[in-house]
Amino acid sequence: xxxxxxKRRRKRDRGASRGQVGQPRAPFILRKLGTFNILGxxxxxxxxxxxxxxxxETGMEFVEDPxxxxxxxxxxxxxxxxxxxxxxxxCRKTIQATAPKQFMQHARNxxxxxxxxxxxxxxxxxxxxxxxxxxxxxRRYATFEDFQTLVKLHHTIPWLHHSxxxxxxxxxxxxxxxHLDMLYAHIRYSDRPFxxxxxxxxxxxxxxxxxxxVFGAEYVAENPVLYCxxxxxxxxxxxxxxxxxxxxxxxxxxxVATAPWVLTGAMSPCTVAGTMAQVLAEALAxxxxxxxxxxxxxxxxxxxxxxxxxxSGAPTFGTPEAGQMVLAAGQLARRLGVPxxxxxxxxxxxxxxxxxxxxxxxxxxxxxxxxxxxxxxxxGWLEGGLVTSFEKTMIDADLCGKLARFFDGIDLSExxxxxxAIAATxxxxxxxxxxxxxxxxxxxxxxxxxxxxxAYEHWEAAGSLDTAQRANGLWKKHLEAYEDPGxxxxxxxxxxxxxxxxxxxxxxxxYF
Numbered sequence: 001x002x003x004x005x006x007k008r009r010r011k012r013d014r015g016a017s018r019g020q021v022g023q024p025r026a027p028f029i030l031r032k033l034g035t036f037n038i039l040g041x042x043x044x045x046x047x048x049x050x051x052x053x054x055x056x057e058t059g060m061e062f063v064e065d066p067x068x069x070x071x072x073x074x075x076x077x078x079x080x081x082x083x084x085x086x087x088x089x090x091c092r093k094t095i096q097a098t099a100p101k102q103f104m105q106h107a108r109n110x111x112x113x114x115x116x117x118x119x120x121x122x123x124x125x126x127x128x129x130x131x132x133x134x135x136x137x138x139r140r141y142a143t144f145e146d147f148q149t150l151v152k153l154h155h156t157i158p159w160l161h162h163s164x165x166x167x168x169x170x171x172x173x174x175x176x177x178x179h180l181d182m183l184y185a186h187i188r189y190s191d192r193p194f195x196x197x198x199x200x201x202x203x204x205x206x207x208x209x210x211x212x213x214v215f216g217a218e219y220v221a222e223n224p225v226l227y228c229x230x231x232x233x234x235x236x237x238x239x240x241x242x243x244x245x246x247x248x249x250x251x252x253x254x255x256v257a258t259a260p261w262v263l264t265g266a267m268s269p270c271t272v273a274g275t276m277a278q279v280l281a282e283a284l285a286x287x288x289x290x291x292x293x294x295x296x297x298x299x300x301x302x303x304x305x306x307x308x309x310x311x312s313g314a315p316t317f318g319t320p321e322a323g324q325m326v327l328a329a330g331q332l333a334r335r336l337g338v339p340x341x342x343x344x345x346x347x348x349x350x351x352x353x354x355x356x357x358x359x360x361x362x363x364x365x366x367x368x369x370x371x372x373x374x375x376x377x378x379x380g381w382l383e384g385g386l387v388t389s390f391e392k393t394m395i396d397a398d399l400c401g402k403l404a405r406f407f408d409g410i411d412l413s414e415x416x417x418x419x420x421a422i423a424a425t426x427x428x429x430x431x432x433x434x435x436x437x438x439x440x441x442x443x444x445x446x447x448x449x450x451x452x453x454x455a456y457e458h459w460e461a462a463g464s465l466d467t468a469q470r471a472n473g474l475w476k477k478h479l480e481a482y483e484d485p486g487x488x489x490x491x492x493x494x495x496x497x498x499x500x501x502x503x504x505x506x507x508x509x510x511y512f
Contacts, residue, residue, distance in 0.1 A: 092336065112161075125380055128165075144185075262279060345360030390475045
């Protein structure tokens with residue numbers, strides 16, 4: 001593959017390890033462990049049949065977007081007002097005929113490009129919270145300064161592979177224009193892949209324009225460089241904001257994850273089997289739309305399915321049922337033949353405490369065992385998605401690193417077998433001073449950053465800090481070590497001129 005125009009224009013390659021703090025990094029995880037299959041053939045077939053029944057008999061609403069209704073009608077679907085119904089098997093056949101099983105999303109630093117599909121997993125930071133939290137300043141509305149700080153912080157974490165999208169919602173900027181500033185921050189302060197703007201065709205178009213400035217129009221026309229998530233309004237509705245972005249990115253050959261966002265008992269049935277039939281039906285309809293807009297458009301089946309409290313109605317995370325749903329989604333996506341987009345370290349906790357990490361660990365592990373290809377919200381998510389936490393970002397980063405090492409499998413190389421070390425050490429001795437230990441101690445075992453493994457007396461003398469307090473110092477240490485990846489001044493100038501022009505065209509508004 002030819003190098004990107006931005007690489008040629010910069011005349012340098014800053015390397016895959018730029019921005020890390022003392023840890024090697026890979027551009028994505030290549031899982032060497034198998035997936036966990038929670039359903040057998042009978043269960044999978046039953047859910048698929050039920051999804052087809054939903055699409056054929058109930059159908060799905062596509063509102064405020066007449067073009068979509070025309071697209072479906074021209075494809076032979078039954079269009080009644082804004083309700084679209086599909087013949088059994090039509091969606092699966094349409095998707096499998098043209099949707100790619102695997103593709104790359106390219107970064108402006110080619111060493112950071114990511115694979116989407118196959119045995120690859122890409123981890124992304126938190127997305128969308130209007131609040132941020134740290135132990136110094138507490139919970140507060142997010143600002144653009146917070147947004148830029150988080151982009152830089154994420155860039156230092158070797159276990160994150162993607163810069164993400166709305167890592168927090170900078171509410172100090174006009175709602176109708178802040179997407180331009182957020183896109184610029186990802187481009188300027190990180191050289192990893194990033195997400196486009198999701199809300200509406202116009203903002204998606206802005207993201208494409210900016211990508212063309214960075215990569216070159218010809219390169220963008222031939223290669224995925226952005227990432228879009230088009231959520232449904234469960235149950236069984238897609239609005240024009242989401243469909244507009246979907247069409248814009250699909251036509252440009254940019255990846256679209258069509259992700260039903262459901263809480264059982266509210267936006268879907270209260271049972272796992274019923275929810276998964278609805279999730280699959282919504283995903284099939286939207287993936288079909290993307291392929292009808294542009295056959296071979298890169299797509300991912302998305303699933304953001306969790307539970308709710310039957311007592312209070314509040315969202316709940318890290319539950320057994322949420323784990324079952326993501327494992328089932330992984331199997332359904334593999335049978336469909338498209339990559340899986342899902343979510344990771346979700347928590348309803350208000351602070352980075354035991355609850356937050358129990359829920360986070362369960363969620364991220366289940367998504368990894370589901371074979372997810374892109375996991376959004378892999379770090380930082382608190383309060384059901386209302387908050388991005390600086391401390392939880394660092395605690396979750398350790399979890400991401402542990403799972404990356406775990407899914408790398410057991411090293412069975414000659415060096416790892418250590419037979420010469422065992423023979424040289426012999427019975428009754430220890431391996432602390434062996435040549436093998438000295439040669440491998442830096443890399444043989446994963447070294448998390450947040451735990452304290454010292455003796456009680458040492459821990460007490462250091463201030464008796466708990467995990468969140470240690471993480472508070474750690475995110476500041478990471479920011480001090482942040483290294484600017486740089487940006488070609490000509491590209492930077494062109495981006496800023498484009499942003500200024502777009503902002504001048506409309507008045508500021510505090511709503512979308």
